[in-house]
Amino acid sequence: MRQVSRSTRIALYLYGAVILSLLYLPLVSVGFASVSKARYLSFPIKRYTSEWMTAAVTSPTVHELVLTSLKIAVSVTILSMVIGFFGALAFARFQWRYRGLFQKIILLPIFFPQTVLGLALLIWFSALGITPSWKTAVVAHLVWIAPITTLIIAIRAYAFDPALEEAARDMGASTLTVLREITLPLLMPGIVSAGLFAFLLSWGNFPLSLFTTGVDATLPKWLYSRMVSGYTPQIPALGVLSVIGSTLLVAVGLVLMRWMRPRD
Amino acid sequence: MAAKPFVQIENVTKRFGRFTALDRINLDISEGEFLTIVGPSGSGKSTLIRLLVGIDDVTEGTISLNGTRIDTMPANKRPTCMVFQSLALFPHMTVGQNIEFPLKLRGVAPADRRTRAIELLALLRLPESYYGKRISQCSGGERQRVALARALAFDPQIIVFDEPLSALDYRLRKTLEKELKDLHARTGKTFVYITHSLEEAMVMSDRIAIMRSGRFEQIATAEEIYSRPISRFVASFMGEVNLFPVTGRADGTPDWPAGAIGARPGALAVAPGWTGVLMVRPELVRFLDAGQAADFTLSGTLTAEYALGSRIQYSVDTAAGLVTVERPFETRLTAPVGTPVTLGWDRAAVHLIAEAADGTA
Numbered sequence: 001m002r003q004v005s006r007s008t009r010i011a012l013y014l015y016g017a018v019i020l021s022l023l024y025l026p027l028v029s030v031g032f033a034s035v036s037k038a039r040y041l042s043f044p045i046k047r048y049t050s051e052w053m054t055a056a057v058t059s060p061t062v063h064e065l066v067l068t069s070l071k072i073a074v075s076v077t078i079l080s081m082v083i084g085f086f087g088a089l090a091f092a093r094f095q096w097r098y099r100g101l102f103q104k105i106i107l108l109p110i111f112f113p114q115t116v117l118g119l120a121l122l123i124w125f126s127a128l129g130i131t132p133s134w135k136t137a138v139v140a141h142l143v144w145i146a147p148i149t150t151l152i153i154a155i156r157a158y159a160f161d162p163a164l165e166e167a168a169r170d171m172g173a174s175t176l177t178v179l180r181e182i183t184l185p186l187l188m189p190g191i192v193s194a195g196l197f198a199f200l201l202s203w204g205n206f207p208l209s210l211f212t213t214g215v216d217a218t219l220p221k222w223l224y225s226r227m228v229s230g231y232t233p234q235i236p237a238l239g240v241l242s243v244i245g246s247t248l249l250v251a252v253g254l255v256l257m258r259w260m261r262p263r264d
Numbered sequence: 265m266a267a268k269p270f271v272q273i274e275n276v277t278k279r280f281g282r283f284t285a286l287d288r289i290n291l292d293i294s295e296g297e298f299l300t301i302v303g304p305s306g307s308g309k310s311t312l313i314r315l316l317v318g319i320d321d322v323t324e325g326t327i328s329l330n331g332t333r334i335d336t337m338p339a340n341k342r343p344t345c346m347v348f349q350s351l352a353l354f355p356h357m358t359v360g361q362n363i364e365f366p367l368k369l370r371g372v373a374p375a376d377r378r379t380r381a382i383e384l385l386a387l388l389r390l391p392e393s394y395y396g397k398r399i400s401q402c403s404g405g406e407r408q409r410v411a412l413a414r415a416l417a418f419d420p421q422i423i424v425f426d427e428p429l430s431a432l433d434y435r436l437r438k439t440l441e442k443e444l445k446d447l448h449a450r451t452g453k454t455f456v457y458i459t460h461s462l463e464e465a466m467v468m469s470d471r472i473a474i475m476r477s478g479r480f481e482q483i484a485t486a487e488e489i490y491s492r493p494i495s496r497f498v499a500s501f502m503g504e505v506n507l508f509p510v511t512g513r514a515d516g517t518p519d520w521p522a523g524a525i526g527a528r529p530g531a532l533a534v535a536p537g538w539t540g541v542l543m544v545r546p547e548l549v550r551f552l553d554a555g556q557a558a559d560f561t562l563s564g565t566l567t568a569e570y571a572l573g574s575r576i577q578y579s580v581d582t583a584a585g586l587v588t589v590e591r592p593f594e595t596r597l598t599a600p601v602g603t604p605v606t607l608g609w610d611r612a613a614v615h616l617i618a619e620a621a622d623g624t625a
Contacts, residue, residue, distance in 0.1 A: 167346065
């Protein structure tokens with residue numbers, strides 16, 4: 001690494017501090033708001049309380065919201081990992097006639113504004129006579145998230161030497177054994193990180209859920225409706241708890257990926 | 265009737281779309297033979313061995329092993345094993361797990377697998393401690409040995425090598441060439457090896473098959489290929505060679521279309537109308553001192569010298585074109601570049617290659 005002069009170092013520290021505060025200051029302020037006794041957010045905070053945190057943890061409404069959000073996020077995670085795995089093989093590992101077209105159209109949903117996508121799906125569901133519920137939200141999330149997981153796993157699949165599969169087959173492995181013993185373990189770090197992304201993107205998603213959950217409410221959807229009418233510090237309290245939960249999940253995922261990587 | 269050959273490749277053609285990679289190939293391989301297929305990239309040698317192990321399917325023709333057709337069998341059922349150019353060692357498994365993989369597929373008990381893996385490590389002169397090592401902890405030469413151990417593990421009848429040494433540095437490659445030859449002798453297996461280096465082929469093989477544009481140009485022993493190539497292509501495949509076009513005059517004496525070469529009367533009889541090239545290897549061309557004689561003589565000017573380590577190479581500009589001469593380094597000439605010299609060689613050093621009038625073999 002290049003040695004930097006004193007002035008450059010100070011400039012780098014300043015730059016880092018500005019970026020970090022821009023990124024994290026809003027989160028920190030939400031944290032403060034969640035422990036404020038006042039009903040409305042104002043700084044400096046005069047009296048601290050943990051009552052909103054307690055309310056967020058004990059409220060039956062919140063339990064139901066978390067349950068719905070979890071059901072959607074877990075379903076989306078599992079399904080998008082499976083779809084992403086096979087999608088990535090089609091994307092990166094197999095030479096087939098319409099591969100170029102497939103590689104392009106699979107990316108399209110990512111570039112679609114999510115509100116437009118949500119509305120389009122709502123119209124589509126009602127045209128098919130399907131009543132929106134958390135299940136339709138799973139489908140909506142998948143339309144947007146499965147291409148992302150496909151891409152993440154495809155990056156891993158590109159770095160894959162096809163000779164590994166040919167060698168396994170040559171030594172006597174059946175197609176299924178090759179998939180189980182070679183392809184799957186080697187793509188696993190990509191699959192796990194794709195799963196992490198899928199969970200986080202689904203858990204925090206608002207625009208798609210707004211249109212497609214019907215009477216079921218997810219956490220972001222409920223937070224939004226309470227922000228519009230009936231704000232209490234329970235909202236930032238829930239936000240903070242959600243961030244803590246996601247951070248823990250990411251930490252577990254990173255440990256898992258580290259554990260799976262061949263040690264060298 | 266003579267016994268069927270061990271491996272018999274008959275009239276095999278492989279086409280990829282409109283492109284014909286292999287064109288009616290015939291090849292017999294004996295049991296326990298070390299056969300090397302040599303050819304430039306794109307000559308079809310990789311295609312041929314991929315057909316042999318079953319990674320790709322033949323378009324036409326048959327491949328038999330001990331009289332049984334194997335070209336219709338899927339790769340995982342054939343008694344063949346390939347050592348890939350990239351070695352294809354599984355990075356998520358240890359050295360031991362890699363070697364045991366084909367045994368695990370065949371349902372061998374864990375204890376027996378381990379015994380066999382350790383036996384193979386010993387055969388390839390790797391310490392037993394490597395059993396639990398990660399592939400990423402092994403050096404290039406060690407990986408090579410692990411790949412060989414894995415290929416030997418399930419006792420395949422034929423082991424096929426796809427240029428496994430090409431990525432290694434020169435010294436290591438030389439060492440492993442000898443080890444491979446030694447391993448072949450110790451295991452008695454049939455080895456089919458492909459490379460684009462004839463030098464590598466000559467060190468190891470019993471027979472060499474030279475491939476060009478999807479067909480075999482010559483299949484013979486190393487000695488035969490080196491001294492009696494059947495075409496200009498084969499002759500020039502192995503480094504430097506001097507080729508002089510020759511045609512036969514009506515009186516049976518040689519004519520030199522590219523420039524006159526002095527030939528002692530009676531040294532070379534060529535049938536009237538015969539067309540071809542006269543080949544002489546650079547190490548068999550001498551510098552003649554005044555008064556010395558040879559069957560063939562050619563004078564010119566010394567234009568360059570190249571030190572090749574133990575040997576030294578000279579370029580001589582003559583009436584018949586640029587001639588290459590090679591001799592041991594100790595016998596280096598004292599004459600500087602630009603000196604007129606006379607070259608000479610004898611009839612025994614000459615090999616004639618017949619060609620059609622248009623220059624094709």
